[in-house]
Amino acid sequence: MLQVDELFLKLDGKPIINxxxxxxxxxxxxxxxxENGTGKTTLAYLIMGVNNYKPTGGKILFEGQDIGEMSxxxxxxxxxxxxxxxxxxxxxxxxxxxxxxxGRNPGIxxxxxxxxxxxxxxxxxxxxxxxxxxxxGERKRIELASIMAMQPKLAILDEPDSGIDIVSxxxxxxxxxxxxxxxxxxxxxxxxxxxxxIADRVSVLCAGSILKxxxxxxxxxxxxxxxxxxxxxxxxxxxxxxxxIRKGKNSG
Amino acid sequence: xxxxxxxxxxxxxxxxxxxxxxxxxxxxxxxxxxIVIHENKVLSSxxxxxxxxxTKELENGVDVRLIIEEGVKVKKPVHLCFGVLPExxxxxxxxxxxxxxxxxxxxxAHCIFPNAxxxxxxxxxxxxxxxxxxxxxxxxxxxxxxxxxxxxxxxxIKVNKGGVWQSTxxxxxxxxxxxxxDFEVFCQEDSVAELIVKVYGKGNDDIKILEKIxxxxxxxxxxxxxxxxxxxxxxxxxxxxxxxxxxxxxGHVDCIELVNGSEARATAVPIVSVxxxxxxxxxxxxxxxxxxxxxxxxxARGLDEDRAVDIIVKGILR
Numbered sequence: 001m002l003q004v005d006e007l008f009l010k011l012d013g014k015p016i017i018n019x020x021x022x023x024x025x026x027x028x029x030x031x032x033x034x035e036n037g038t039g040k041t042t043l044a045y046l047i048m049g050v051n052n053y054k055p056t057g058g059k060i061l062f063e064g065q066d067i068g069e070m071s072x073x074x075x076x077x078x079x080x081x082x083x084x085x086x087x088x089x090x091x092x093x094x095x096x097x098x099x100x101x102x103g104r105n106p107g108i109x110x111x112x113x114x115x116x117x118x119x120x121x122x123x124x125x126x127x128x129x130x131x132x133x134x135x136x137g138e139r140k141r142i143e144l145a146s147i148m149a150m151q152p153k154l155a156i157l158d159e160p161d162s163g164i165d166i167v168s169x170x171x172x173x174x175x176x177x178x179x180x181x182x183x184x185x186x187x188x189x190x191x192x193x194x195x196x197x198i199a200d201r202v203s204v205l206c207a208g209s210i211l212k213x214x215x216x217x218x219x220x221x222x223x224x225x226x227x228x229x230x231x232x233x234x235x236x237x238x239x240x241x242x243x244x245i246r247k248g249k250n251s252g
Numbered sequence: 253x254x255x256x257x258x259x260x261x262x263x264x265x266x267x268x269x270x271x272x273x274x275x276x277x278x279x280x281x282x283x284x285x286x287i288v289i290h291e292n293k294v295l296s297s298x299x300x301x302x303x304x305x306x307t308k309e310l311e312n313g314v315d316v317r318l319i320i321e322e323g324v325k326v327k328k329p330v331h332l333c334f335g336v337l338p339e340x341x342x343x344x345x346x347x348x349x350x351x352x353x354x355x356x357x358x359x360x361a362h363c364i365f366p367n368a369x370x371x372x373x374x375x376x377x378x379x380x381x382x383x384x385x386x387x388x389x390x391x392x393x394x395x396x397x398x399x400x401x402x403x404x405x406x407x408x409i410k411v412n413k414g415g416v417w418q419s420t421x422x423x424x425x426x427x428x429x430x431x432x433x434d435f436e437v438f439c440q441e442d443s444v445a446e447l448i449v450k451v452y453g454k455g456n457d458d459i460k461i462l463e464k465i466x467x468x469x470x471x472x473x474x475x476x477x478x479x480x481x482x483x484x485x486x487x488x489x490x491x492x493x494x495x496x497x498x499x500x501x502x503g504h505v506d507c508i509e510l511v512n513g514s515e516a517r518a519t520a521v522p523i524v525s526v527x528x529x530x531x532x533x534x535x536x537x538x539x540x541x542x543x544x545x546x547x548x549x550x551x552a553r554g555l556d557e558d559r560a561v562d563i564i565v566k567g568i569l570r
Binding site for chain 1: 560564
């Protein structure tokens with residue numbers, strides 16, 4: 001469904017995404033596991049086409065189509081959407097309005113279901129603005145609910161667990177699984193091994209490149225052993241980077 | 253009640269009132285206090301139990317006195333409808349409001365100038381909110397597309413102990429023209445004042461806004477909030493001033509001006525001052541183009557860029 005081929009992005013001469021290869025298969029939850037600063041959010045932005053990020057090399061193919069020159073809206077209309085790590089607050093736009101925006105025109109029943117799935121009581125939230133009066137956790141959950149209302153072909157979830165209290169994590173995980181069950185493939189970007197437990201496959205990211213791709217348990221263990229204790233974050237030294245990338249490509 | 257000679261004018265005002273978003277049934281409702289004024293003519297003036305409305309026609313406008321009796325809690329909003337329907341005209345409204353102790357009322361004012369090419373509308377209001385009284389005032393303008401209007405609304409408001417004044421001034425339909433808004437509130441002990449202005453400037457609109465709150469009584473609270481969107485060659489200067497003069501008084505000035513176009517100009521001048529060591533007044537102002545992150549958030553749901561900007565602008569002015 002999504003294929004990232006030899007993708008590069010340099011910002012101010014510094015490589016942020018460095019020859020990345022990644023494949024998300026139709027119907028899967030694909031985790032991208034990486035420490036802070038490894039390029040996770042940049043990858044999300046490049047796929048969605050936001051923040052003025054344009055690849056300096058390589059291709060992003062969605063359902064076989066090169067989406068590199070498409071606007072954000074066009075990518076969304078093709079079936080890609082993004083739940084932001086820090087979603088914007090918009091004064092005067094209610095939760096109901098926000099969840100109604102997707103082309104699917106979900107009615108109030110569907111919108112209420114989506115809110116309930118992320119653990120929010122519709123009666124309390126439908127008329128609230130998605131502005132600064134919401135807590136960070138509430139705004140994040142509304143972001144996920146809006147993706148559920150949209151039901152994109154590919155949902156990019158950027159650190160969906162950040163700012164979410166530990167009690168709400170199971171609700172979050174089950175709602176992501178429900179989203180997947182309803183037909184959305186998911187690119188789940190996170191630094192948490194717990195989150196990728198629900199993934200079908202996981203890719204480990206370092207220095208803007210995918211090091212390895214494999215089953216969640218195996219990748220989490222590898223990540224814990226190699227990345228969490230690594231003193232060379234973004235400068236992998238345990239094997240040659242090119243060797244790891246080659247392996248990653250083969251396992252993708 | 254409407255007399256025969258002014259029926260036509262009244263019908264014209266009601267039609268314009270409805271087009272401007274007013275509820276015309278409320279103007280016919282016997283249980284609703286209301287005034288309809290066209291230029292310097294009082295077309296309709298009805299009080300209800302607990303509300304007295306007195307009017308006096310002047311050479312260029314109308315002197316209006318509105319009294320809410322002590323302890324009266326008015327169930328239905330009072331409707332005020334001011335307007336000038338011809339292309340040219342001058343309307344001066346002298347408004348005196350006396351909301352007596354423990355009263356509660358909501359007032360909805362519609363100011364309608366749909367054909368204005370050379371119209372001046374002035375309002376000089378002198379308002380007193382009694383002890384523990386609550387007054388909610390919403391003023392919405394409808395200006396048409398010619399922009400030939402000069403708008404000068406001025407009000408001095410005294411809010412007595414425990415009283416609440418909330419006002420919202422909204423002008424997003426049609427061109428603003430030239431506007432000089434000046435509302436000043438004096439808050440006594442434990443009283444509350446909220447001034448909100450929402451304006452959409454377009455064309456060559458020239459907008460000046462002054463929201464001034466004096467927190468003179470202990471525990472008084474004030475909010476001066478403004479939301480402006482400017483397109484075309486519109487210019488705006490917003491002054492939000494709050495003075496914390498009394499113990500434990502709290503105030504906040506909050507201004508957002510969105511500039512949507514390369515030729516519009518926006519200025520914000522917040523003044524916050526305290527003369528008591530336990531008072532606290534804060535301010536925040538944001539001026540600039542529509543936030544890119546907000547636009548992209550909506551685009552990521554499939555909206556095109558223009559529609560996304562439109563939703564953000566409407567949200568700010570809602």
